[in-house]
Amino acid sequence: MKEISFRNDVLPLKNELFRLALRITLNNAEAEDVVQETMIKVWNRRDEWHAIESMEAFCLTVCRNLALDKNKKMASQGRSMDDTPGAEPTDDSTASNPERKAMLTDSVSLVRRLIDSLPEAQRSVMQLRDIEGKSYKEIATVLGISEDRVKVTLFRARQAIRQRFNETERYGL
Structure with a gap:
């Protein structure tokens, strides 16, 4: 059995955990x-590490549960969570064309807002699959649902984003 090291196996997950927590x-x-x-x-829980099949899945599960708990706590206190992340897209091909860069920035911002407006389960599945690149099996393990449920949830999330994006682009809503 592989020896698990906090430095080598857990700390490298920090950015991935942050992105998941931020999506939630x-x-x-x-x-x-x-x-x-x-x-x-x-x-x-380091005494239990030897029994954990996937440290990454375990960490993602703990992170997701803590983020959901924090959301519930914030909601019960009536506090707002509107600090939406807004990193600007940087692409050398758009740097010389300000109009194209502005349109791309607006589109990326719109997609982020649309993803943020999805139900939590859809946001989490999209984050883990489309941004983190996790397999359906890994996502199912992290979220405690079946692989089929992951596929359905992801399909519905992508469909909702596509539909809302097209409506907004078409009608400027």
Whole structure:
């Protein structure tokens, strides 16, 4: 059995955990807190690591659960979570064409808003599949659902994004 090292097996997941937490909480500071709490929880359960089949799936599951708990807590306190991330797309081919760059920035921003407006399950599946590149099996393990459910959820999420994007582009809604 492989020896698990916090430094080599858990810490490298930090960015991936942050992206997942950010997709759920929609708030940079809250996502950072979730990642820190995840690291602490995983460390505190180090005596159980030998029984964990996939450390990555375990960490993602802990992170997701903590982010969902934080959302519930924030909602019950009536606090807003509107700190939407907004990194600008950087592509050398658009740098010389300001109009194209502005259109691309607007489109990326719209897609982010549309993804953020999806139900949590669809957001999580899209994050894990389309952004993190996880397999259906890995996503099913992290989310505790069947692979078929992952595929259906992902299909519906992509369909909703495509439909809303096209409506917005067509009608400027």
